[in-house]
Amino acid sequence: MTDGNSAVAPRFEILGPLRAYRDAKPVDLGPPKQQGLLALLLLHAGEPVPMERIIDALWSGDPPENAVDVVQRCVGALRRALDPDRTSLLTLTPGGYLLRAGDSAVDAEVFRAALARARDAHRTGDLNGATDEVRQALGLWQDEPLAGLTGPVFESARARLNEERATASNLLATPTQTGTATPVPAPRATARPVPAPQATARPIPAQTAAAEPVPAEPIAPDPAYPEPVDPWAGHQLFPHSPI
Structure with a gap:
């Protein structure tokens, strides 16, 4: 590679x-078909596409x-825009x-x-570090992935990427000093009020005036407050390919 911005x-x-x-400068990616070609190659970066x-x-x-x-012309235009020094960024191989x-x-x-990195931090009990990594990862998202590209291949890739984003969002948990997720507080159980004694025609003797307290009936668990779960359990974070 040569020195200068082109390198x-x-x-x-x-x-x-x-x-x-x-060099922090946007590259003109050309018409939609040329952009679609680049997107497809990026979805399979590092492997040939026939x-x-x-x-x-x-x-x-x-x-x-x-x-x-048309594809060959798009390839030539992408090479000129992305790799003017011909560093083999985009090459033709026997496989594509x-x-x-x-x-x-x-x-x-x-x-x-x-x-x-978040997964590794979680495995070592560093939930704070894991949460920070997930937040930084989600900060990379700007809009719908591959926005503007149409067709079944890109729709499938978009859906898969959005699924990865949703999975990452679900991994966020409130860290504690011990590095474990803060459990969701259960609702506070309250006893039912004791009904006031009914007035009677006969006076209540003094020695029996104090009635026995009515025990509170147990309250069934509220389904709106489930038991705390580990949001990391069972998630596949790293699919082999988004399409």
Whole structure:
């Protein structure tokens, strides 16, 4: 890589509208089909995507006759915009087109890495640290993921990413000094009021004036206050692929 702004590796965002930056400057990603190609490659960053899969994602099974030419032109435009120094960021392999984005180059991967640290902190009993990591991870979200991209492939990816976001939100818990979740307080049980003695025609003798107290009847548990549970239990945080 050469020195200068052009040598800066790009950074990508998909947890909202698709965006790319080089040296903190936004990159023009071109028309919708070109953006869709980049989004698909980002969803499979580090693995090749065959041409037929790209065409199916971009045209939802109804491609034009020149679909291959369109994809190739989009690839060339993305290379010029994202990798003018030809650092092999986007290459053609025997298995398809491959985008070599680092683990910290895509906000979705940064999000998952933060959840991994949160999981490790939770396992060691550091709920405060785990909660901080989850909050930082959720702070990466800006809007609907892949906003503006249409088609079944992107709808499926969007739903999966939103599921990951919801799972992360459910992991937030109130930390305590002991590093455990604060249990939800149960409702305070109250005894039913003792009814006043009915007036009678005959006077009550002094030695029997003090009536025996009426015991309070037990109150059934309120379903609105369940037993405290660990929100981390049973959650799969790290799916292999969002689509």
